[in-house]
Amino acid sequence: MRKTLEFIGYALGISIGLFLFTLIPNFFKYAFSLGALYLGYQFYKRNEGWGMRIAMIVTSIALALLFSVVYTALAYVNGWYINPIYLHGVEGK
Numbered sequence: 001m002r003k004t005l006e007f008i009g010y011a012l013g014i015s016i017g018l019f020l021f022t023l024i025p026n027f028f029k030y031a032f033s034l035g036a037l038y039l040g041y042q043f044y045k046r047n048e049g050w051g052m053r054i055a056m057i058v059t060s061i062a063l064a065l066l067f068s069v070v071y072t073a074l075a076y077v078n079g080w081y082i083n084p085i086y087l088h089g090v091e092g093k
Contacts, residue, residue, distance in 0.1 A: 006043075006046070007052070007055075007056065007059075010039055010040075010042070010043040010056065011056060011059045011060050011063060012063065013035075013036070013039045014036045014039050014040055014043075014056070014060040014064075015036075015059075015060045015061075015062075015063035015064040015067060016064075016067065017032045017033065017035045017036030017039065018032075018033070018036050018060065018061070018064035019063075019064045019067040019068055019071070020032040021033045021036065022064070022068060022083070023068075023071065023083065025083060036060075040056070040060075043056055
């Protein structure tokens with residue numbers, strides 16, 4: 001149970017860092033990238049199995065992409081800031 005909660009916590013932390021890296025347009029976005037990298041390093045120090053490491057990479061990237069899609073949909077509906085690259089091919093606005 002502890003390993004599962006640890007995995008979920010690290011995966012959420014890394015994916016939120018990656019998501020914020022893609023969302024924020026200024027130089028401050030690199031702080032989130034370094035934070036995600038640091039969390040990944042801490043996870044790798046604690047877990048030596050290849051299966052857990054690969055699962056962490058895949059889960060973090062999938063969650064970051066999911067967060068991007070959900071935020072873009074909510075931002076488009078509510079009029080929040082959206083990085084213009086996400087709107088390529090979308091009519092309106």
